[in-house]
Amino acid sequence: MIEVEHLSKHYGSTSAIEDIVFSVAPGEILGFLGPNGAGKTTTMRILSGYLPATTGTARIAGFDVHEESMEVRRRIGYLPETPPLYEGMTVEGFLDFVARIKGVSAGDRTTRIDWAIQRCNLEEKRKVLIRKLSKGFRQRIGIAQALVHNPPVIILDEPTVGLDPRQINEVRHLIKSLAGDHTIILSSHILPEVSMTCDRVTIINRGKVVATNTPDRLLAQLGEGEGYELEVQGDATLVQSLLQVIPGVQSVTVTYPMTSKSELGETVKNLDSRADTLRDRSLIKITCIPNTEPGRHLAKVIVETGLGLCEMRRSRPTLEDVFLELTTQEDSFSHDSVSQSEDREFITSETQFNQTEEE
Numbered sequence: 084m085i086e087v088e089h090l091s092k093h094y095g096s097t098s099a100i101e102d103i104v105f106s107v108a109p110g111e112i113l114g115f116l117g118p119n120g121a122g123k124t125t126t127m128r129i130l131s132g133y134l135p136a137t138t139g140t141a142r143i144a145g146f147d148v149h150e151e152s153m154e155v156r157r158r159i160g161y162l163p164e165t166p167p168l169y170e171g172m173t174v175e176g177f178l179d180f181v182a183r184i185k186g187v188s189a190g191d192r193t194t195r196i197d198w199a200i201q202r203c204n205l206e207e208k209r210k211v212l213i214r215k216l217s218k219g220f221r222q223r224i225g226i227a228q229a230l231v232h233n234p235p236v237i238i239l240d241e242p243t244v245g246l247d248p249r250q251i252n253e254v255r256h257l258i259k260s261l262a263g264d265h266t267i268i269l270s271s272h273i274l275p276e277v278s279m280t281c282d283r284v285t286i287i288n289r290g291k292v293v294a295t296n297t298p299d300r301l302l303a304q305l306g307e308g309e310g311y312e313l314e315v316q317g318d319a320t321l322v323q324s325l326l327q328v329i330p331g332v333q334s335v336t337v338t339y340p341m342t343s344k345s346e347l348g349e350t351v352k353n354l355d356s357r358a359d360t361l362r363d364r365s366l367i368k369i370t371c372i373p374n375t376e377p378g379r380h381l382a383k384v385i386v387e388t389g390l391g392l393c394e395m396r397r398s399r400p401t402l403e404d405v406f407l408e409l410t411t412q413e414d415s416f417s418h419d420s421v422s423q424s425e426d427r428e429f430i431t432s433e434t435q436f437n438q439t440e441e442e
């Protein structure tokens with residue numbers, strides 16, 4: 084339904100995207116995931132026919148997004164990063180306006196507007212002027228206008244920006260419920276957004292696709308990161324060599340949570356007994372050979388050696404680990420000016436990229 088072939092876009096000397104290739108099957112939800120500035124909005128704008136690519140092609144429902152942009156626009160619902168809304172219209176007035184532009188017949192219009200209002204939870208605001216509404220409601224109107232003409236393809240650029248946690252949950256459910264009847268591509272820099280909502284994920288970093296797969300398969304790629312984390316009372320270096328030879332164990336690393344009284348004092352002020360306890364603790368990180376489970380043997384060795392086993396848990400790589408691995412690898416850095424911590428920002432923060440229009 085969506086086919087993207089070797090798309091590149093340059094803004095002057097800035098290369099925003101480079102040789103992007105992916106496709107979305109009918110009824111599928113594809114998450115387009117990447118840190119700030121990765122090229123998500125640029126790709127969404129090209130797909131929706133609002134921005135020409137420098138090279139490469141994209142087709143939606145068989146139509147070229149540039150050459151046949153009117154055909155494409157009829158078939159897509161597009162939520163841009165900042166939805167353009169007419170502030171002086173009421174919610175239902177605006178949706179009626181959009182439905183007319185999108186060619187919804189007079190007979191179907193009321194039904195479609197009611198449907199979009201109901202799906203986006205806008206009933207209580209339908210007769211309110213848009214300028215009086217909060218960011219969260221405006222975002223929902225933006226989604227409603229993308230759905231009102233019942234398009235086969237829906238393109239959502241950061242659909243949950245500005246929503247509160249309850250609204251985010253509602254919008255994620257709404258997007259999921261639209262799959263099957265609609266083909267959806269949504270961009271996000273928020274990992275849970277795509278892992279909860281999407282069938283497949285394309286990860287983009289610095290304008291290039293670094294992986295495309297289902298969330299499960301992306302995780303499997305990092306399967307060898309599986310292991311255990313243990314906290315023990317006593318010096319774990321004493322058992323390190325014993326743990327190392329247990330079948331299934333790949334590596335054993337021992338660290339100490341805190342080493343000196345002064346360090347402890349910083350963290351656990353005025354709690355001397357707790358500080359003494361913590362000082363005796365060691366942390367053991369074990370990575371395992373894939374598909375092995377040496378947990379019982381690890382626990383046995385530790386207990387038999389006389390160390391106190393305070394805590395033991397499985398550590399499995401998360402999609403976040405996959406994401407970090409793919410977006411912070413040395414060779415993916417084209418220059419040194421962006422630190423890893425900046426790259427990691429997209430996981431927890433919803434900072435928006437302020438676009439500087441050069442075009």
Ligand SMILES: Nc1ncnc2c1ncn2[C@@H]1O[C@H](COP(=O)(O)OP(=O)(O)OP(=O)(O)O)[C@@H](O)[C@H]1O
Pocket residue numbers: 094097098099100117118119120121122123124125126272434435436437438439440441442
């Ligand atoms: N109009 C423009 N003029 C110049 N450079 C631009 C323009 N739009 C985007 N860029 C640059 O292209 C790159 C990709 O930007 P884009 O907005 O597509 O990223 P993004 O992944 O959507 O980021 P965010 O999550 O922060 O919105 C960035 O380096 C950005 O600075």
